[in-house]
Amino acid sequence: SRDLRRQTETVQLAEQREAAVRAKLRRSRAVFTMAAAVALVMSALAVFSWTSLQAARRGEQHAKDALGQAAAEREKAQKAEERARAKAAEAEKAEEKATAKAAEAERQRKNAVAALAKANSETARARAAEQRTDAEKEAALSLLAKLTDSMYSAFKDNESMRAPWSGLGKEDVARSKLEKAVAEARKLQQENLTDFGTQRSVASGFALASITYRVLKDGDRAREALAHGMAVIEQSTPANDEERAQQLKIWGLFLQVIGTLETDAKNPERIRQAYATAVAKAEEAVKVAPDKSDLLPDLRRHLFDSYLLFAAALLNQDALEEARQYYHKARTTSVNVSNESVALWKRLAAGFKQLGDTHKAAKRYTDALDAYRWALRARETLVLDASRARILPSYNNRDAKQEVAIALRDIGYLELALGDRGRALAAFDDSRQKAVELVGESPSVSWYRRTLAYAYEGLGDSHRAIGHLDRAEAAYDRQREAIIEAIDLLKDAGFQDNLALVYEQLGSLRREQKRFRDAVDAYTQSVAVRRDLRRSMQDLIKDGKKKDSDLKAEERKLASILGGLAFTELFNGHPERTVQHSLEAQRFDPDAVWIKTNLAHGYLFTKQYDRAEELYRGYKDKKAFNRPDSKTFQQAVLEDFGKLRQLNAALPDLDKEVKRIEQLLGDGPAR
Template structure:
């Protein structure tokens, strides 16, 4: 085949008027009501739409990008509804949705007087005397570009129209991947999910009708065999055809035929073959058009990239913000350059312009996907970050919320390329200024903070009690003292350094100082609701400190007092959501405390109370993501409680509830790493549950999702050491699962990744014992893997020796830490087994003895000790241990005797024999048989 003909000549005159011939195809434009005579292949969907239109006042049309949803609504449905019966008004919600509806309605009324939006909508219905059908097209833009507060306000406004205006209906066009996001609108728009139609790509038979029908109408001939040949190529042997490529191919053939025989255009197989690779035609057309601009090609690329979202969809822009966005992808552009480039792109049918508002956008998301492929990783990050900032600007304008420090921390590497201007630049500067102020407060030296805070706190607290004549000033002083102590408490309770060796007495002393302040405060009483709230909050913090200090009984009492206080405040002042929020937090923390104490029933009740409160808060205040986040954490905590209690189904449901909430938070707030971290935690917990339940495949999926999130967090936030620690834990969990599933090679790779991270953490942060503990655990797990299933005992010995050494040092440094002592015992017990397999019974005896010294309650280590004595020919000592412990139960349910018999089978399989093994087996079986009399 010859080289494909350049697509440039096929589109050379795409901007010229064509009065002589009507094109049977639409390229990347949607069909409108005037195109009904050309709209073929969708008769079944049109009938379904027509029937559903009258079924409910809300109709949802959803499907993949490129399935023709807009054409079905604007051409198919509108052509079926008589014009005298209904007035269709199409609205795009990428910009301010309220203003978009206002402009659309004002166009209907012409020069109408200014009025509020509700009155304007009523005026349209009354003056036109028709059903008003608001068509929210490309409605995924609503979720992409509008913050939660705007979405909620708009949903409530539309709810009012549906309830009060009998002649108002909604038709919504939505990409199917945003269907879950639409669930937040269901409480406001009745029937949203009950009256929906899924639009799929054209079936081949329908695609043939969509080709032949328009060509017959427009007098365009088709060579025999052309249509089935092209459809086979377009469907890839499948049963469906993608509309964007379909339209571009046939529009290209038509324009080529029009150039060659304008009076009698005919589409031929030869012309089709000249197009080249069909699946890449759109990308090639786009590339060739841009290349044809010569020196202006890079400028055009900048403009086109500025019209693409972080998700690879199109977005609106006016000349000004297109120029600002384009700065991310190259040099600064003048107004004249932007205008000239936009006009060329419009002429080439790549970009369209809203004639009223002079907004510009790509003609189709198919183009956006191609353009996104041009972007480097850095450019994609810039688009994502700017989109996040633009959404946060709307939040700031409505609610005064500045940017979080985590988001600000991501900006420095990108600020020069972002070229922030105007309101966005001001928002960033205001947020930085506030963050600097907070940072100065947070990073005062602990001793200075402690001295100043306590002195000021006592002085102000006395003032508050005694200076009734100066009540306002005294209360102000008190609140400043309270805030300062809050900062102090947060620093002490969360400090990594104060949790380390040698710091426990200081940490306890500092926490007790804060406790005394809060305890004195909590014992006061006040009539002022604000002061009552401060006192209740002090009780809550008292409970937290009691728990940190290990005073669990007093912590429980304080939490119950906080619950009682906040319940009264929430009842008396339902308009203040913070009271309900504190009440929910108190219930959640009480649930954690009760669960750790073994009272599962009471803990479950506490969690449920927290969830009921948080569900109501999240519903009533969707603009506050913290309520959704706390609700998800309570669901997660409930899942852990149910899992520990053996209720796997209940735990899985709770974890799934947490995941649904956290997935939504991550989508809506991609710049908040805390939400990604919490989502990873829930996936990890679900993975543990699924693994314990025997569903290894599902567990692996959950672990992998946690791993993906934590890898991204560790990469994007290298300054947050905890993210690297959590990532290592995920690799370790995955290694355990893979080992249990028999995939030793993959398990070893996972353990090695965990070890690489943990060795770095231990090297860089030797003051944090937790990192050393997890490093030892990973070494231990790797050793078990290497020594199992006929493995190399010499190779397995190395990591387990490392684990035992680390745990032994931790036990000496922190003798009160039971977990370190248990880890040491576990490593020594595993080492004893490895020594047995390696035919080193004396070393096995030594390791098992050290393990039992660390933790005498580990019965399985006693078995390894007995085996060591047996193979070292101290049969009497071995027999004594075997018989003394024969009926004791191991944690997994086996008796001591059953475990010994099982080990003997392993020894024989490994070629290990002892002359007394058969005798001991008979003895243990006889003892076991005689020891059971049938009683229960």
């Protein structure tokens, strides 16, 4: 456009010059015409004057010169005009070119605008696609939120956490949820993830999916999910020591899952290998984590958990000493009691308790006592002061105190087994004091009253072992009162069984005190409670709430009490009742050989000698009780005769028959 304006101005200037030249040319023509006229006049005058002629000639010459000059000017003007026309043509061409260029530029501008619009559209679509991809990824991670390793321990230790995943019995629902979550995790896995946080979440999701499949008893799916998760964590790319520690922790979680699956497969070597490697990964994670890292408390809890799992696995393989070592490693892992670690400390206490039970069953009482004492210390760690308990809303401090009382009771019975009755009394009395405190704080909690009753039972057993029978009876009476209060106040039918047992203990103790009538009364009350329990069991079976096997178990308990009552009636001077109660007991538990000793004694003391001898001969070599270390029928009979003589219950006129039976059984009369 600027060039066009310059060219237009040039043309205008040329036109102006051409106009000036034309004006000069007209003036020249006018001058020439005037000169010609003057020449004619001068010629006319020349006749009259030479001077005039000369002047005319000179004028003519001037006119010719002017005409030539005018012609030159005209020619010059023409050339200028031609040049101007040429420039105008050039300017016109330049204008045409400029117009063409402007048109091309406009076209290019429009194309650029269209391209920009297209690019913006493509960018918008790309962003939308990217947003959709991110949304899908977020959705997948959201589905995996319940499958993160932070829920792992809670899932293992808390049945209420597990229930939603098992569908509360609706396994199809649980499987559907799991399949959807695993499918989303597989999509994320196939994206070649580079972000460690996402890798961690996906791997943890697979881990818990594997555990949940195991709960649903689908071992194949459990192993499949485990394999996917292991692949993710092995290929993960931690960027620093803290992420490396997290990687090792998750690796350890997978090894724990492998341990549980191998436990199901009953492969001892692989179980040990999996849990041992899990412990190694957990230990390395704690070492790798930076000092003062916020992650350290969680890593230590994970290490605590790994030690407990390995110890439990060793305990189940009867590697008791190794199990004890790993329980102690867990105990020294610098994990304080908190909402996150309460379950760990409970498991530690339970682990030491199980270790003690195993030693106790093998009659290794010293080892059992050591384990029980460590179980007590773990439980005492859980008993927090009131101010600290308030900051742990999920923690029941009173229940922890009850566990301490129970642990003291366990220690008391082991001290009795080891013969240290003084320590046994101290342990049971400590248990009693804690139970009394609990009942005072929460009188409506039946378990606290049950714990109190057990403490009194232990005190009674200890006093009885020492020979303080009156104190033992007082303790049993306090036990009975605690049970009756629980039944009356709390309507807890579960205490009926305990009530029957305490009446049985009182009956046995009073027989030992030679208070035979009182002993019979106690046994009779125990029988009455057992009869009520049997009737309640029959009603529950009719309602479909119990099975026939439950009734058989209750009838065996009733038979046992009837047997004790039958034996006591011998001392009370009513052998006919011994026969009556023994026959009834035999009806409820026909396989109990020891009951037949009482029946034989009843026949002997009622002078039914043939029936008595038939039983003595027929069961002589059989075991009196259904256990490996049971005495024989013969040994039980001879011991009974010794007790009868000691308590003057054998009538003088039967002593001859008693001696005959002793000889029949292969032993002389007891001295």
